[in-house]
Amino acid sequence: MEIRSRKEALAAGAKFYFTGKPCSKGHVCERYADGGDKGRCRQCAKERVKRALGRYRARHKAKIAADSAAHYQANKAERNAAAAAWRKANPERTRAFTAKWQEVNREEYRKIGREWGQNNKDKMRAQRARRRGSEGFHSEADVLEILKLQRGRCAMPSCRKKLGKYEVDHIVPINGGGSNWRQNIQLLCPRCNASKGARDPLDHSRMLGFLL
Numbered sequence: 001m002e003i004r005s006r007k008e009a010l011a012a013g014a015k016f017y018f019t020g021k022p023c024s025k026g027h028v029c030e031r032y033a034d035g036g037d038k039g040r041c042r043q044c045a046k047e048r049v050k051r052a053l054g055r056y057r058a059r060h061k062a063k064i065a066a067d068s069a070a071h072y073q074a075n076k077a078e079r080n081a082a083a084a085a086w087r088k089a090n091p092e093r094t095r096a097f098t099a100k101w102q103e104v105n106r107e108e109y110r111k112i113g114r115e116w117g118q119n120n121k122d123k124m125r126a127q128r129a130r131r132r133g134s135e136g137f138h139s140e141a142d143v144l145e146i147l148k149l150q151r152g153r154c155a156m157p158s159c160r161k162k163l164g165k166y167e168v169d170h171i172v173p174i175n176g177g178g179s180n181w182r183q184n185i186q187l188l189c190p191r192c193n194a195s196k197g198a199r200d201p202l203d204h205s206r207m208l209g210f211l212l
């Protein structure tokens with residue numbers, strides 16, 4: 001930094017001047033040529049602002065926390081979109097982050113997966129069906145409606161047991177080219193569902209007819 005007086009700095013149109021001498025706090029740095037910040041050096045000015053900010057934050061702690069939480073909520077969609085865009089633009093790093101997170105949080109990850117599966121049985125079935133080359137989607141609401149149409153009973157004609165626990169069955173099995181659309185869904189008691197698996201899929205669906 002060039003050593004010059006305040007007068008010289010002002011004449012040169014500069015914002016700061018530098019005497020090379022320490023301030024009362026021992027900082028050797030520039031000062032405001034226009035006498036700003038009460039003639040403090042830049043370092044002293046910076047520390048003053050920091051102290052003032054600290055005092056302000058201490059006084060308005062609750063309000064700042066509330067504002068920050070509100071801001072966080074209000075910008076949720078935007079934030080998620082930005083994060084999604086970043087993930088799309090950085091697939092490699094996203095995969096690495098995800099893998100790392102899953103590795104570190106293995107138990108948590110399994111738990112989330114289990115809970116998601118419990119709450120999204122329809123999506124799980126669609127995913128399994130897709131993996132086996134079948135298309136279609138039926139919702140949990142569809143399943144409940146089918147349960148009502150079956151009057152709460154097992155769809156197997158020879159059974160018709162009142163359903164407590166029920167299993168979602170594809171009338172024409174996925175392996176036999178059946179879809180995952182609701183027209184191909186029936187609800188069976190666990191016993192009938194287990195015995196159906198052993199039968200020839202086409203015979204079985206012929207025997208049942210399309211109930212719904």
Ligand SMILES: [Zn+2]
Nearest residue numbers: 023027041044
């Ligand atoms: Zn200072």
Ligand SMILES: [Zn+2]
Nearest residue numbers: 154159189192
């Ligand atoms: Zn049954």
